[in-house]
Every structure is written in structure tokens, then in C-alpha cells.
Amino acid sequence: MLKILRKIFYKEMPSQNQPAQKDDRLHRDLKSNLDHLRSIYENCYDVSFRTFLIGGKTNAALLYIEGLVNKEQIENNVLATLMSKETGKITPHEILEEKIHISHIKEIQAFSDCVDNVSMGNPVLLVDHEAQGFALGLGQWKMRAVEEPSAEAVIRGPREGFVESMGVNTALLRRKIKSPDLKMETMSVGKYTSTNVVVAYIQGLANQTLIEEVKKRLNRIQIDGVLETGYIEELIEDYPVSPFPQLLTTERPDVAAANLLEGRVVIMVNGTPFVLIAPAGFFAFFQSADDYYNRYFNGSAIRLLRFFFMVVSIVLPSFYVAVLTYHQEMVPTNLLLSMASSRESVPFPALIEAMMMEITFEALREAGLRLPKQVGAAVSIVGALVIGQAAVQAGIVSAPMVIVVALTGIASFMVPRYAQGIALRLLRFPIILLAGTLGLLGIMLGLILIVVHLCKLRSFGVPYLSPFAPLETRQLKDVFVRAPWWKLQTRPHLTGNYNKYRQAPDQKPNANE
Structure with missing residues (x-):
């Protein structure tokens, strides 16, 4: 039943490689063609039908959408040439080949092809007594300049x-x-x-x-x-x-x-x-272009730092909640007394306190992203300094919790890919809940479930944790660290047969040569 409904509501459009249907073909009569196209573009004020005479004798029309074409080229190179008296003695094909200086001209035979080309910004020329049209490559529109992302x-x-x-x-x-x-x-x-x-x-x-x-x-x-x-x-x-x-x-x-x-x-x-x-794969989201453009010592150190802070961003708040709630004996006495004194006036348990602070931090971060840059920076500063300090003084949250949430937020910024970073940020909340109910056992349970899920994932058939699971030792040179270029001789093994080597052997510089 579902397949039948899909066929009804989503009829497949004929591709450009398929022959046009019989009733879709252009006619030799220009008026019939224009009437059909005007019915298609009814109530479309931005679609222009420019009718004129080629060489003062043959009826023709130019169809285009305002704002998607180079009107200067249409007026100076197309209309001026076609309407010239000199073109009255030659055929439209000869005019397009000899007189109009356009790099891309395509013959079309169907109304659907006309609609496709007009929608892409290519004006369509229709000529009376011709059963085909001509799509002119004169598309032009405003675009953003190439700049650094x-x-x-x-x-x-x-x-x-x-x-x-x-x-x-x-x-x-x-x-x-x-x-x-x-x-x-x-x-x-x-x-x-x-x-x-x-x-x-x-x-x-x-x-x-x-x-x-x-x-x-x-x-x-x-x-x-x-x-x-x-x-x-x-x-x-x-x-x-x-x-x-x-x-x-x-x-x-x-x-x-x-x-x-x-x-x-x-x-x-x-x-x-x-x-x-x-x-x-999972590890590709922790790689940055800087890792490959700087020296491999620097790139490897920064990449290891990313993995470390990735673990910190997931585990730190839940570990703090678990220790305060169930495992106080793990904390040194002096530190425990200091934390207890700071939490003396806080009316909420550590779990509720952590959830409130994490949700507030995420709200402040999202507000900083959506607001204009000038205002966003101010919102971040106000949220971090004023609201945090005021919450501590009011006794709503403790100072150690503010420190933990701030470190967690900084750690989450270390992930270079936004999509992966937000996934790790969302997983932080269920792990905090597990830590507040089961302690360190809950944290271990949550991490095990995440690892099991990652092991099940595939990306177009490639294991998500490849090359770490399944283990491929030769490809670990560009996972946790970035080996020097002269050691990265082979490409990653993705699927099936592949071109194994990407550089010649013995590329290591030799000072004695």
C-alpha cells in the first residue's frame, strides 16, 4: 500500500536522458508553443516572454526568468543580432553558429527541457516553423564571494x-x-x-x-x-x-x-x-586541516589533546555527581571538607544542580551562536561571569559545580566538527542521570552502551570505529596521532579493492644526500 501511495504522490520526473513523451514535444507553430508555456507559467510575474522578429521576417520569442540571466548579454548579443536586417537571409541555425557569440548553446525538443533550462537561468529561444528550441548559456545571478569558512x-x-x-x-x-x-x-x-x-x-x-x-x-x-x-x-x-x-x-x-x-x-x-x-568514521571527526599543514609533532599533540578532552566533556560532570553522591571516600579529606562547605547552602542534590547548570550552559551557548556576533560575545561574557557569580552568591549552585561545568564546556569546544560535538554534548545528560542513580557503575554502564553502539554503526558499509575496531595496525598512523608524511605511504582501506599506495617508498629526507 505504501508503495502505491508513493507512486501516486511522487511521480518520477522524466530524466534528460530519456526521450520526451509525444505530447511533451515542441510544435512547429510558435503560437502553440507560447500558449502552452504561458499556461505552465501562469501567475509567474518574474517570467518574461520577449517576442520579436528575426531579421524583420520570422517570428521568435525569448523566454527567461528575471534575476537569473545576464540581461546585458541578451540585449546586446542576442536580441540586437537576431533583429538585425542582415540576419533575414540566413536560417536560425546559421545565426546561432555564426552571429551569436555564446559558448554554450543546446538544442531542446520538449517543453520539459524548456522548463528545466529556464529554471536553471538559461534563456530559451523559440522560432516559428522550428520544432525545437535553443537554450542559451547566459545564466547569471548574484553570489557570495569566495572567503574563508x-x-x-x-x-x-x-x-x-x-x-x-x-x-x-x-x-x-x-x-x-x-x-x-x-x-x-x-x-x-x-x-x-x-x-x-x-x-x-x-x-x-x-x-x-x-x-x-x-x-x-x-x-x-x-x-x-x-x-x-x-x-x-x-x-x-x-x-x-x-x-x-x-x-x-x-x-x-x-x-x-x-x-x-x-x-x-x-x-x-x-x-x-x-x-x-x-x-x-568516528576518528575522522577529530581531524582538522591544521593537523596536516603543521609539523607532525604539533598536529599529533593537538589531536591527542582533543581525544583527552572529548573524554573529559562526557565524563567530568557525571564523575563529579557520582563521587559526591555515592563515593565520598574517594575524595581527599581536605578537598571533601572544602566541597562540603561550598555546598552547605545549596538546596539541591548534586544531580539536580548539575542538570540545571548544564542546561543553562547549553542555552547560553546556543544564544551566543544565534545572536549577531557583536551581541553574542557579550551574552557569553554576561552568562559566564555575572550569572555564574550571582548563582554562587545566592546559594543556588556551588562554586565547584561552576568550575566543573565551565571545564566541560571548554572541553566540548575541542571537537573540530560541530555535528560530532553536539552528539557528545547530548550524550552527557543521560550519563549524568546514570551517575546520579547508580554512581560510578552507572557511568561505566553508559560508556559501555555508547561503545557497543559505535561498534554497530556503519558508514556506507565501513565500520564506524575503523581502523581501531576491527583493528588494522598499518592504518593507525593517522588516527590518534598524525605520522610524518613520509610514513603515510598507504591509503585508508575503505571498501573492496582499492589503490593501496599514494606515494613512492623511501620519501624520508636524508641529510647525507
Whole structure:
């Protein structure tokens, strides 16, 4: 029954490779074509139908959407040339080939092709007594300049990021990887938006099974519209109910290029600067571009620091609650007396106190993100200094709890990927509840459940904890630490057969040579 309903409400649009239906083909009569197209674009004030005479003799019309085309080129290069008296003696095909200087001109035979090209910003030329139209590559619209992504800033490295234009994004990727083996296959997703989606991979590095699986999952999507990669991410991931992301997102072309060189697949969506990378494991979310651009000693130390503070962000508040509630004997006497005196006026148990402080901290962080930058910084300072100090003086919370929550918040900022960071932040709350009810046993139970869940996860068939579980010792050189480049000779083993070596052996510099 569900399949029947899907066929009724989501009729598959004919692809560009399929022949047009008989009633969808353009007619030789220009008036019939225009009447049909005007009925399609009824109540669309931004769609223009410009009728004119070619060479003063042949009726023609130009169809385009205001704001998506280069009107200066249309007026100076197209209309001025077509309406010239000199064009009256030659055919429209000869005019387009000899007179109009446009790099991209495509013949179309169907009304659906007209609608697709007009929606993409390509004006369509229709000529009387011609059973086809001509899509002119004159699309142009305002776009954001290429600039450094604010969420993925690096100390050393390129200062450019993806933008909302697919053409610019593919060009940024081509600048990084100049080989013709970089393939980009396009498809349309969304019944009404017809969003352009590009699947990029390097032929010979990415496993063909992985490529086919990515395209299969994209082709089975039937949805009204796709406005961002988040739509696609939820529809193609292996375990949609898991709090952990199974695809990597980035705004940086260099990060996308580095993953392509490791045999992964990049999914780009028109209208958003964020691209998806598949497959992605747990440890990939703790890697930053800075790790590879700086010396490997520095990168390894920072990466180890991230893993340490990741554990701190999950365990510290729950450990504090468990110790105060059930395991006071673990605390040195002097410290225990100090903590007891600070909690003397607090009316709440440690569990309620921790939950209140964590929820308040998350609210302050979210408010700082959503407000303008100038106001957001002020909100963070007010929340950290004024509210925290006032809460301690009022006896609502204790000073040690404020310190614990502040350290936990700082530790959570160490995760370079927002999607993974928010997943770890959300898991902190059930572990605090387990610590408040079962003590340290509850913390261990919560961590065991998380590890078991991570072991079950897959990202396009690749184990989420790979290469740590299952253990592959040769690939541990770029997990907890980043080995020097002359030791990273092999690519990660993702799926099936793969191109094993990415550099020649004996790349280590030798001072004696």
C-alpha cells in the first residue's frame, strides 16, 4: 500500500536522458508553443516572454526568468543580432553558429527541457516553423564571494571555502585536483526544487562498489525539495536514529580534495556551501586541516589533546555527581571538607544542580551562536561571569559545580566538527542521570552502551570505529596521532579493492644526500 501511495504522490520526473513523451514535444507553430508555456507559467510575474522578429521576417520569442540571466548579454548579443536586417537571409541555425557569440548553446525538443533550462537561468529561444528550441548559456545571478569558512578557520592553510554556487564549487575542486580522473556525475533531486546534486570521486582511487552505492541511495530519494545537504544526509545514512553523524561535512575545498585522494566520495548540493563526504568514521571527526599543514609533532599533540578532552566533556560532570553522591571516600579529606562547605547552602542534590547548570550552559551557548556576533560575545561574557557569580552568591549552585561545568564546556569546544560535538554534548545528560542513580557503575554502564553502539554503526558499509575496531595496525598512523608524511605511504582501506599506495617508498629526507 505504501508503495502505491508513493507512486501516486511522487511521480518520477522524466530524466534528460530519456526521450520526451509525444505530447511533451515542441510544435512547429510558435503560437502553440507560447500558449502552452504561458499556461505552465501562469501567475509567474518574474517570467518574461520577449517576442520579436528575426531579421524583420520570422517570428521568435525569448523566454527567461528575471534575476537569473545576464540581461546585458541578451540585449546586446542576442536580441540586437537576431533583429538585425542582415540576419533575414540566413536560417536560425546559421545565426546561432555564426552571429551569436555564446559558448554554450543546446538544442531542446520538449517543453520539459524548456522548463528545466529556464529554471536553471538559461534563456530559451523559440522560432516559428522550428520544432525545437535553443537554450542559451547566459545564466547569471548574484553570489557570495569566495572567503574563508568561519567554522573551519585554520592557522596555516588555504583561505578559501565553498559558496552556494555549484559552478564555483566544482571549479574550486578542479583547482585542487587537476587530473581528468576526477569525475563529477550530476543528477536532479526534488520534485519541485529539481536541486542539482553532483557526486565527485577520483576514478581508480574510489571503489566502484562505493560509488554505485552512493548513486543508488541518491536515486531512491523521492521528496518535494532539497534545500541543503542536511536533507540528503538524513536520507542516505545507514543509521538515521543514531545521534552520531555518519557523513562528514565541510566547507573547505582542500578538505574535500584530501578525502577524494583517500578514495572517498564527495556529494555537493547546489545552493549550499556544505558538502558531504562518504564514508566517514568516528576518528575522522577529530581531524582538522591544521593537523596536516603543521609539523607532525604539533598536529599529533593537538589531536591527542582533543581525544583527552572529548573524554573529559562526557565524563567530568557525571564523575563529579557520582563521587559526591555515592563515593565520598574517594575524595581527599581536605578537598571533601572544602566541597562540603561550598555546598552547605545549596538546596539541591548534586544531580539536580548539575542538570540545571548544564542546561543553562547549553542555552547560553546556543544564544551566543544565534545572536549577531557583536551581541553574542557579550551574552557569553554576561552568562559566564555575572550569572555564574550571582548563582554562587545566592546559594543556588556551588562554586565547584561552576568550575566543573565551565571545564566541560571548554572541553566540548575541542571537537573540530560541530555535528560530532553536539552528539557528545547530548550524550552527557543521560550519563549524568546514570551517575546520579547508580554512581560510578552507572557511568561505566553508559560508556559501555555508547561503545557497543559505535561498534554497530556503519558508514556506507565501513565500520564506524575503523581502523581501531576491527583493528588494522598499518592504518593507525593517522588516527590518534598524525605520522610524518613520509610514513603515510598507504591509503585508508575503505571498501573492496582499492589503490593501496599514494606515494613512492623511501620519501624520508636524508641529510647525507
